Amino acid sequence: MSLNYNENPFASTHSLDANPFDDPSPLSSTSKFPPSGSDVHIVRQQELDQRERDLERREAELTNKAEHIRKHGRNNWPFFLPLIFHDIQQEIPEASRPFITRVYQLWLVLAATMVINLVACIFILIAGATGGGADVGSSVGYLLVITPLSFLLWYRPVYNGYMKEQALYYYLYFFFGGWHLLFSIYMIIGIPAYAASGLINTIKMYVEGHLAAGIIGTFATVGWILQGGGNAFCYLQIWKHNRAAGHSMEKAKTELASHGARAYFTRG
Numbered sequence: 001m002s003l004n005y006n007e008n009p010f011a012s013t014h015s016l017d018a019n020p021f022d023d024p025s026p027l028s029s030t031s032k033f034p035p036s037g038s039d040v041h042i043v044r045q046q047e048l049d050q051r052e053r054d055l056e057r058r059e060a061e062l063t064n065k066a067e068h069i070r071k072h073g074r075n076n077w078p079f080f081l082p083l084i085f086h087d088i089q090q091e092i093p094e095a096s097r098p099f100i101t102r103v104y105q106l107w108l109v110l111a112a113t114m115v116i117n118l119v120a121c122i123f124i125l126i127a128g129a130t131g132g133g134a135d136v137g138s139s140v141g142y143l144l145v146i147t148p149l150s151f152l153l154w155y156r157p158v159y160n161g162y163m164k165e166q167a168l169y170y171y172l173y174f175f176f177g178g179w180h181l182l183f184s185i186y187m188i189i190g191i192p193a194y195a196a197s198g199l200i201n202t203i204k205m206y207v208e209g210h211l212a213a214g215i216i217g218t219f220a221t222v223g224w225i226l227q228g229g230g231n232a233f234c235y236l237q238i239w240k241h242n243r244a245a246g247h248s249m250e251k252a253k254t255e256l257a258s259h260g261a262r263a264y265f266t267r268g
Helices: 037-072 094-126 132-164 167-189 199-207 211-244 249-259 261-265
Strands: none
Touching (some): 094 132, 094 199, 094 211, 132 167, 167 199, 167 211, 167 249, 199 211
16 A cells, blocks of 8 residues: 655545534435525425424314313213223333233123124024023123123223232232133033023034024134133233232232222222
């Protein structure tokens, strides 16, 4: 390598003509000529227009939310008749949101399975099965009673438990969630005349040649198995979380004595 002894070692390789405090040039790396003043104005105007549209959209969202709160308070669930406030993204800690979302999805599977179970029982009645009328009547009762109670008695305690980390919510869930697991097993079995289009009723429909009733019963049975198995898995995960958090029955009793039962029906 040859050395150039005539080169000034203190010379800068950067031009001193450029003002270091100027805004960086909007040119792309491939552009050879600077844009004209009108082009810069157009780009900035487009940015201002986009910001204005974003502000208008946010303002509209806030207005709609304020109107909803004015009419219904903060309640937003269920959407067709808001009775309670339910917002996993807003109320549940970030680390627990995926799990609570999964538990909520299991409750939705339960609600859908209740509807399919009713339809299956209607087809069982049409097929002339003994006790078909009792199946339909009881399945209507299950849909109207167990569906909302399951939300209030085992899903909502889990939701509130992870939101507030209070022991009593977890023990409410363990009690009612345990009963729900037993109910799921009962529905999976599908004893005739007991409103359960589970395995026994479904197999019976196939054997007797009632294909439509058998197919719908299959969908109901799969639904019972999915939500039952999913809830059993979540039950174990919640049990582990409860132990890791240091909750105990004594702590739950202390919370109940301190806050009273009414506190567990509020979000505060």
